[in-house]
Amino acid sequence: MTNHAEEFSLDAELEKTVGWDADEFDETDDFESGYAGDDPEEVTAGDMDLAARHELRRVAGLRTELEDITEVEYRQLRLERVVLVGVWTDGTIEDAENSMAELALLAETAGSEVLDAIYQRRQNPDPATYVGRGKVDGLREIVQATGADTVICDGELAPSQLRNLEDRLKVKVVDRTALILDIFAQHAKSKEGKAQVELAQLNYMKQRLRGWGGNLSRQVGGRVAGGAGIGGRGPGETKIETDRRRINDKIAKLRRDLKAMAGTRTTMRQERRRNAVPSVAIAGYTNAGKSSLLNRLTGAGILVDDSLFATLDPTTRRTTASDGRVYTLSDTVGFVRQLPHQLVEAFRSTLEEVADSDLIVHVVDGSHADPEGQIGAVREVLAEIGAAKIPELIVINKADVADPLVIARLRQREPHSVVVSARTGEGITEALAAIEDDLPRPQVEFDALVPYARGDLVDQIHRLGEITSLEHTADGTRIAGRATEALAGELATYAV
Numbered sequence: 001m002t003n004h005a006e007e008f009s010l011d012a013e014l015e016k017t018v019g020w021d022a023d024e025f026d027e028t029d030d031f032e033s034g035y036a037g038d039d040p041e042e043v044t045a046g047d048m049d050l051a052a053r054h055e056l057r058r059v060a061g062l063r064t065e066l067e068d069i070t071e072v073e074y075r076q077l078r079l080e081r082v083v084l085v086g087v088w089t090d091g092t093i094e095d096a097e098n099s100m101a102e103l104a105l106l107a108e109t110a111g112s113e114v115l116d117a118i119y120q121r122r123q124n125p126d127p128a129t130y131v132g133r134g135k136v137d138g139l140r141e142i143v144q145a146t147g148a149d150t151v152i153c154d155g156e157l158a159p160s161q162l163r164n165l166e167d168r169l170k171v172k173v174v175d176r177t178a179l180i181l182d183i184f185a186q187h188a189k190s191k192e193g194k195a196q197v198e199l200a201q202l203n204y205m206k207q208r209l210r211g212w213g214g215n216l217s218r219q220v221g222g223r224v225a226g227g228a229g230i231g232g233r234g235p236g237e238t239k240i241e242t243d244r245r246r247i248n249d250k251i252a253k254l255r256r257d258l259k260a261m262a263g264t265r266t267t268m269r270q271e272r273r274r275n276a277v278p279s280v281a282i283a284g285y286t287n288a289g290k291s292s293l294l295n296r297l298t299g300a301g302i303l304v305d306d307s308l309f310a311t312l313d314p315t316t317r318r319t320t321a322s323d324g325r326v327y328t329l330s331d332t333v334g335f336v337r338q339l340p341h342q343l344v345e346a347f348r349s350t351l352e353e354v355a356d357s358d359l360i361v362h363v364v365d366g367s368h369a370d371p372e373g374q375i376g377a378v379r380e381v382l383a384e385i386g387a388a389k390i391p392e393l394i395v396i397n398k399a400d401v402a403d404p405l406v407i408a409r410l411r412q413r414e415p416h417s418v419v420v421s422a423r424t425g426e427g428i429t430e431a432l433a434a435i436e437d438d439l440p441r442p443q444v445e446f447d448a449l450v451p452y453a454r455g456d457l458v459d460q461i462h463r464l465g466e467i468t469s470l471e472h473t474a475d476g477t478r479i480a481g482r483a484t485e486a487l488a489g490e491l492a493t494y495a496v
């Protein structure tokens with residue numbers, strides 16, 4: 001374990017400015033009474049001011065009650081000036097800092113300016129307030145001092161945690177899941193991509209509604225008991241019900257639409273299967289350089305962007321191996337640690353593309369601080385979508401800027417790998433050769449004399465088969481090698 005002073009360098013910083021006690025872990029905080037509503041603090045004029053300003057600014061946060069279901073559609077959180085907050089439970093200080101750096105990158109990708117980033121070491125996130133209850137005041141002072149309008153927490157928070165924090169911080173509080181959903185919403189372009197993101201957002205919203213519902217059910221109890229007082233009769237209850245029904249209707253419709261769209265995709269895949277064209281999926285952590293690599297491998301002209309989740313719609317390119325065989329290469333949506341399960345669910349049909357491929361080219365950013373961690377995170381998602389058994393080629397990218405020692409370390413850990421730079425083109429020839437090597441081999445051996453009139457068959461052998469010998473004779477092309485079952489069937493007529 002690292003030395004104490006170092007572990008809490010951030011806390012020490014805070015202590016200087018806002019008087020946090022770096023040594024106090026809050027593990028003894030008492031949550032028995034729950035704490036929403038029993039905040040002992042006085043409400044100051046400044047607080048009210050801020051609250052008023054906050055009311056005005058609160059445009060389309062995920063916690064806004066739904067006036068209209070269309071509000072959910074492709075909503076952007078409008079995160080502008082944010083403070084990041086993390087709880088660090090295990091692992092090294094580097095892990096904690098990498099995680100915060102990634103959160104910052106995600107926040108910036110969503111279009112916000114990161115004003116401050118803090119994390120706290122705890123055994124577990126506080127069930128009421130995520131960070132320790134005693135740290136919330138310090139956090140509020142930071143929020144006020146920086147003029148932030150949003151706090152982003154590095155995890156998936158319970159609705160009650162978000163609510164408690166908002167009540168005390170007086171600014172919008174969102175979690176990592178909402179942030180990622182927001183980025184996906186901003187980036188989705190195709191009809192299918194948009195529908196997938198919307199489905200994920202609605203599922204996320206639905207859970208938050210349940211949180212509010214829990215609050216309201218107490219009011220209902222009061223009314224049922226005959227106490228239909230002013231406080232117990234708010235419009236909330238019926239509104240929650242309506243909202244929930246509308247969300248459910250919308251979810252059902254999106255599921256139907258997506259199923260229809262997935263149908264088209266499946267037909268396309270079956271067509272490809274029938275023609276026995278091998279498919280290669282380029283997968284990897286977000287920003288690893290998947291789109292750049294596909295561009296390099298095929299000259300495809302796909303959006304490359306130094307932002308996370310630039311690619312949400314899979315792009316597939318047909319390409320030809322050096323021996324003439326045809327295969328497809330697909331770009332895919334980037335993976336991330338703790339990819340919100342709503343997204344994995346919603347993007348299932350896109351991800352099936354990966355699960356259904358013959359080879360996964362797993363791109364890793366060799367210049368990243370924790371490439372092994374990224375490899376692990378990607379493999380977790382691959383396992384979740386049933387792609388764990390597909391052959392995998394690791395492509396260590398960004399060799400032009402990566403530390404050679406890190407590359408050597410990765411090579412040793414992942415022997416089945418190649419090193420490339422999609423930027424400079426270094427290693428691309430080797431990568432192509434390695435991909436071709438890993439493509440599934442056609443299964444059936446043949447030896448045939450194909451008449452010159454059947455040039456089409458010879459073409460097909462070039463594209464789909466492997467040729468071991470070829471000779472032009474007076475009677476036609478004598479050709480031997482391996483072919484797909486269907487092709488070998490046709491060739492049987494000319495077998496020698």
Ligand SMILES: Nc1nc2c(ncn2[C@@H]2O[C@H](COP(=O)(O)OP(=O)(O)OP(=O)(O)O)[C@@H](O)[C@H]2O)c(=O)[nH]1
Pocket residue numbers: 284285286287288289290291292293303304305306307308309310311312333334335397398399400401420421422423424
């Ligand atoms: N230095 C260097 N930068 C690279 C290399 N390959 C890609 N990049 C940069 O890395 C960033 C991300 O590249 P993309 O190809 O968009 O990455 P991606 O994996 O498709 O990302 P998402 O679609 O967002 O998941 C871009 O700024 C690229 O220019 C490389 O070999 N070297």
Ligand SMILES: [Mg+2]
Pocket residue numbers: 290291292303304309310311331
């Ligand atoms: Mg991309």
